Amino acid sequence: MKQEIPYKIYLEEQEMPKQWYNVRADMKKKPSPLLNPATSKPITLKELSGIFCEELARQELDDSTPYLDIPDEIRDFYRMYRPSPLVRAYCLEKKLDTPAHIYYKFEGNNTSGSHKLNSAIAQAYYAKKQGLKGVTTETGAGQWGTALSMACSYFGLDCQVYMVKCSYEQKPFRREVMRTYGAKVTPSPSMNTEVGRKINAEFPGTTGSLGCAISEAVEAAMTQEGYRYVLGSVLAQVLLHQSVIGLETKAALEKYGIKADMIIGCAGGGSNLGGLISPFAGEMLRGEADYEIVAVEPASCPSLTRGVYAYDFCDTGKVCPLSKMYTLGSSFIPSANHAGGLRYHGMSATVSELYDQELLTARSVEQTEVFKAAQIFARVEGILPAPESSHAIKVAIDEAVKCKETGEAKNIVFGLTGTGYFDMVAYQKYNDGEMRDYIPSDEELKAAFAKIPKIKE
């Protein structure tokens, strides 16, 4: 195998982005503002600063500044694992016998195992800078909690993680990674918070939900002096921090004169997808280039492909600001059979608006075919992918196979957000032939849609 383009395109450390890119600045029609759940009016900086650190609240509300400097302290941390490689999938191309050129931006080369660390370290930094004692958060599968515990450990911040009880019990290893990094991990619902005690009393023996864990984490932040709540996806500030993925991808492609035809990312809350596509979407918004951008979501939680575009609650407890987004309704919970992650009921407001403006398309895929794609990829590319990331792999493979039929040598770029080392229960199900697909019925969705609040813009 001879090639001019190396297997892994590594940028030099000095080529690592010095600024994050805020795609909202280039959008003529901006994402709709967050609303205060008490008043249904756009939330103010002061109000938002009660939940988030001030600088993060400022970033959340700033939809006009295109570039923000990445503080040196964050860049120093990024240097531990960034620039991350853009890998040319030569072996996958060979396996598929496709004329397409496949590239993936690999964000799993850090101990948290995913791209979540890019925003975790930023959020921890601003919390530290504000003089806070610590932060609270929730975690489901544990990628975000792991990333945040690493970030807090680095800056000497207390880190309190409310972990959905069933994950806490079923994923003890994720929990131990967090504890190794000094985080306090509490199964949710707990007896630490009022909302937790209430839910425990109402539903004895409940194994918890993400919505409940969010409510507990928010309450814990509000009731402890010197604490704020942090969140790993959905928010505009998270997309801002995650733009480092797209900026590096773009720089790496440009280094070798490659023009992407298609950019594919998995989409749960939108943190990875938004980060990956931001600079490319920016070019499209400015009329400088054109790309085919595809968001891939699970058929079991299809917010873009089957949801509605409306203001909705971000959490089940309805304590967080309301966001206009593609949503299945905050009462929607994907089947427990769904092992592939990306379980959030809504989608980042920015990604939602870009989707509404038709800058990207969306596809939903079923989990057995996602794991099949994961296995093909793992066997030839030598990386065991996270189930979430494998949604993007599935579509990248589909597109490369299409190229074989048409003879097109498309440049396909996708985001490989993380590794699947802590998802072996799901892989086992697949290996044993016991994995089942699940698609919510129209009736189920209709019932969830009915609970979305009616808010006029």
Added chain:
Amino acid sequence: MKQEIPYKIYLEEQEMPKQWYNVRADMKKKPSPLLNPATSKPITLKELSGIFCEELARQELDDSTPYLDIPDEIRDFYRMYRPSPLVRAYCLEKKLDTPAHIYYKFEGNNTSGSHKLNSAIAQAYYAKKQGLKGVTTETGAGQWGTALSMACSYFGLDCQVYMVKCSYEQKPFRREVMRTYGAKVTPSPSMNTEVGRKINAEFPGTTGSLGCAISEAVEAAMTQEGYRYVLGSVLAQVLLHQSVIGLETKAALEKYGIKADMIIGCAGGGSNLGGLISPFAGEMLRGEADYEIVAVEPASCPSLTRGVYAYDFCDTGKVCPLSKMYTLGSSFIPSANHAGGLRYHGMSATVSELYDQELLTARSVEQTEVFKAAQIFARVEGILPAPESSHAIKVAIDEAVKCKETGEAKNIVFGLTGTGYFDMVAYQKYNDGEMRDYIPSDEELKAAFAKIPKIKE
């Protein structure tokens, strides 16, 4: 933090070694030859080719050729994850407030999670080239089995792994990674082999041992047409393949004009240590340079620091060739309380001979202090290290602290062989304060030494 040397020194792909280095070629006194267990005479190429593929048997016996070309097919695979980074541990240095400069060669950036892949892919390649159908092996903790299953999957070889039954049950995730790569994983002792059936009959309910799994894997190779047995450590061929670690380390140091003062590696069977130090030891043997080389082993399995230098069996079943090595006796089994890996009773013949010639020193460390070092490292360097690798971290930290006392700005280089994602049970024990140390008594060792065969050279 400003520096001329980047956090991560990446060689370019074209700087990746084109040849492996065979340190035995530069040794005036060679390691003693392997003996046929039936005759106690040096084993012949023909005899050895019954167990290993021919080319690997040839490599095993060749102690005079200094450099061997790495076949292109293997280099293509290496490109997936090599060159691996040599990382300057700036954050650890800062944490320790030491004038020392600490570097680590990180071999965990591949899905197998360790350096084992460097030899697995070579062994699979030669098996494929010889037209074999598949290979058999044993695995304990699972790093080697994982690496081999990846390598076999790449070349389309059948891979049969005998996994020590207690690990098979306690480490289901490792097992699932192997299955995802298409390997057949059998808990050992099994009913597939004569030796397995015999042991099951003799010790009903036994949870197995590495020695027994080796015997089953060897029997399985001998009794199936087109199969050979492969091994992930101890052998000279493995050290040869692992020399890629040391060669890259040396090239990366030279790229920035850094002269290592001290080179530290963890030592179980010697595959990582031997690979890391080979090119440096070669310089010492040729009188071109001097280094302080330190092998670090667990106090619970101290073959170099407390063993004897003698011919011994490599396996409990006594079917493999005899090797002259530092050994605790093939009947020695470290306490089940020992979670830190590196459980092999003997040491690579080459490392043993270098140690006997005083080219390196050895230290033993206890596991609680190893996990303490692992935690310090994880929190500042952002990598969750394997317990095995953490033995080297422990000594690197000790040495850096000494430098603080003396004011010396030593260049300390150590091998970080892998990640600890599948070792969270051990981390949990440590996090819960339930980890205990274990040092074998003199009487225990004496009893094991007594069973070492008396063979005259």
